[in-house]
Amino acid sequence: MLSLSDVEDARERVETVARRTPLEYSHTYSDMTGADVHLKLENFQRTGSFKIRGAMNRITTLSDEEKDAGVVTASAGNHAQGVALAATRAGVDSKIVMPEHAPITKVKATERYGGDVILHGVDYDEAQTKAHEIERAENRTYVHAFDDEYVMAGQGTIGLEIAEDCPTLETVVVPIGGGGLISGISTAVKALHPDARVIGVQAEHASSVADSLNKGSIQELDEVDTIADGIAVRRMGDRTFDVIRERVDEVVTVSDEEIAVALTYLLERSKTLVEGAGAVALAALLFDKFDYDEGETIVPALCGGNIDMNTLTTVVMRGLVETxxxxxxxxxxxxxxxxxxxxxxxxxxxxxxxxxxxxxxxxxxxxxxxxxxxxxxxxxxxxxxxxxxxxxxxxxxxxxxxx
Known part of the structure; x- marks a missing residue:
C-alpha cells in the first residue's frame, strides 16, 4: 500500500514544476464556525489545480520506451491539464480524452499546455473507455487520473505541505472524486500527525465512495450529476478504495446548493475563485456535515480553481438565492x-x-x-x-x- 516514503520521493519530482501553495488562516470561516480554520489554497497551483502533482510524478517515472510511445488519459479537465503540461515538459506526446461537455476553459487550457484533445462521451467514465481504446491501439501508457500509486503519491505532497505548515493540525477536509487526492493526503497526514482526522467530501449525486464504504465493496453509480464536475466520477479506484478504507476517518456528502453557497462565500469574503470541486471541503464545514470541537484546527483543501465562466454565473446566482x-x-x-x-x-x-x-x-x-x-x-x-x-x-x- 502507498507509504509516506512514496510521497516523500514524489516531492523531489513534483517540486520541479508544482508550486508550494499557501496555507492561510481565515478569520471569516473561523468566526462563522467557531473552529480554527486554515485554507489550503491549491487553486493557486500551476494549471489551476492539484492534478499537476500526480501527473508529473507519474510521467517522470516512465521508462524511455514508454516516453517514446506517448501517453493517453481521460479527464473532466484538471487531470487533462496536468498531464498535458507534465508530458510537454518531459518531451512526451500526450492524447487527452475529455467528455463532450467538458468546460471549454479546461479544453482550451489543455490544448495550450500541448495536449491533443479528443472529446468523447457524456462523462468521465465514457471518456475513459475511449482513452483505453487509444491505449491499446497505439501502445501508449495510460495515466490514470486517480487509481495509480505514482499519481496518488504526487497528490500526497499536498499532505506533506499541510503537515509542515500547520503543526497544530487536527482535521483535514478533502474533496473526493475517484479518491487519488485523499489517498495521498491521508497517507502523508496520518504518518506525520497520527491523531489528526481526515474527512472526505463528495457531491450528493456523485457519491460513489460514500456508497462503497457503506456497503463494504466498490459500487458504481449509473450516472453522476453535480456542478462539481471535477469530482463527478461513477466509480472509485481499486487502489484508492483500500487506502481510503484504512486511512480516512469519515466520508460525507454536500448538495449542489451547499457547494454554490461555499463558492459564493469564497468569492465575496475571501476574494478567492474556486470551482465546484474546490468548494466542497469548505461546504462540508460550513454546513456541519461532520462533528468538530470549538477551536479545533481544521484545514479544508481548496483543490482547484478552473471554473467555466458560464458555470460560474449560474453557480453564483444559485449561491445568492440560497443565502x-x-x-x-x-x-x-x-x-x-x-x-x-x-x-x-x-x-x-x-x-x-x-x-x-x-x-x-x-x-x-x-x-x-x-x-x-x-x-x-x-x-x-x-x-x-x-x-x-x-x-x-x-x-x-x-x-x-x-x-
Whole structure:
C-alpha cells in the first residue's frame, strides 16, 4: 500500500514544476464556525489545480520506451491539464480524452499546455473507455487520473505541505472524486500527525465512495450529476478504495446548493475563485456535515480553481438565492390600472431592489380579469426576505417563492 516514503520521493519530482501553495488562516470561516480554520489554497497551483502533482510524478517515472510511445488519459479537465503540461515538459506526446461537455476553459487550457484533445462521451467514465481504446491501439501508457500509486503519491505532497505548515493540525477536509487526492493526503497526514482526522467530501449525486464504504465493496453509480464536475466520477479506484478504507476517518456528502453557497462565500469574503470541486471541503464545514470541537484546527483543501465562466454565473446566482440575496416571487394581480403600482410600492417600502418584472395574462391558472406577475429582487439576506414576504401577505397577496 502507498507509504509516506512514496510521497516523500514524489516531492523531489513534483517540486520541479508544482508550486508550494499557501496555507492561510481565515478569520471569516473561523468566526462563522467557531473552529480554527486554515485554507489550503491549491487553486493557486500551476494549471489551476492539484492534478499537476500526480501527473508529473507519474510521467517522470516512465521508462524511455514508454516516453517514446506517448501517453493517453481521460479527464473532466484538471487531470487533462496536468498531464498535458507534465508530458510537454518531459518531451512526451500526450492524447487527452475529455467528455463532450467538458468546460471549454479546461479544453482550451489543455490544448495550450500541448495536449491533443479528443472529446468523447457524456462523462468521465465514457471518456475513459475511449482513452483505453487509444491505449491499446497505439501502445501508449495510460495515466490514470486517480487509481495509480505514482499519481496518488504526487497528490500526497499536498499532505506533506499541510503537515509542515500547520503543526497544530487536527482535521483535514478533502474533496473526493475517484479518491487519488485523499489517498495521498491521508497517507502523508496520518504518518506525520497520527491523531489528526481526515474527512472526505463528495457531491450528493456523485457519491460513489460514500456508497462503497457503506456497503463494504466498490459500487458504481449509473450516472453522476453535480456542478462539481471535477469530482463527478461513477466509480472509485481499486487502489484508492483500500487506502481510503484504512486511512480516512469519515466520508460525507454536500448538495449542489451547499457547494454554490461555499463558492459564493469564497468569492465575496475571501476574494478567492474556486470551482465546484474546490468548494466542497469548505461546504462540508460550513454546513456541519461532520462533528468538530470549538477551536479545533481544521484545514479544508481548496483543490482547484478552473471554473467555466458560464458555470460560474449560474453557480453564483444559485449561491445568492440560497443565502437570501436574490429572490424570485410570483403573485396574481387584478388586471387593472394601479395594481402593479401597489405591489411595487410595498417592495419599495421594504427597500428591496427590483431586478426584473414579467407579466403573463395567458396562464390558464388565473382568472380572465387577472394577470400573473413574477418579480426578481435583490435582497439583503434571509431576514430581509422574510420581512418582505410577510408585508406582501399581510396586504392580501398570495406569494409563491420560485426556485
Amino acid at each position: 437570501g440575496r436574490y429572490l424570485k416571487i410570483r403573485t396574481e394581480l387584478k388586471d387593472r390600472p394601479g395594481s402593479l403600482e401597489n405591489l411595487i410600492q410595498i417592495i419599495a417600502e421594504k427597500k428591496a431592489n427590483i431586478y426584473a418584472v414579467r407579466h403573463d395574462r395567458t396562464s390558464r391558472k388565473i382568472a380572465l380579469n387577472a394577470t400573473e406577475v413574477e418579480v426578481d429582487l435583490e435582497m439583503r439576506g434571509p431576514e430581509h426576505v422574510d420581512e418582505l414576504l410577510a408585508a406582501l401577505r399581510a396586504d392580501g397577496y398570495e406569494v409563491a417563492v420560485l426556485d
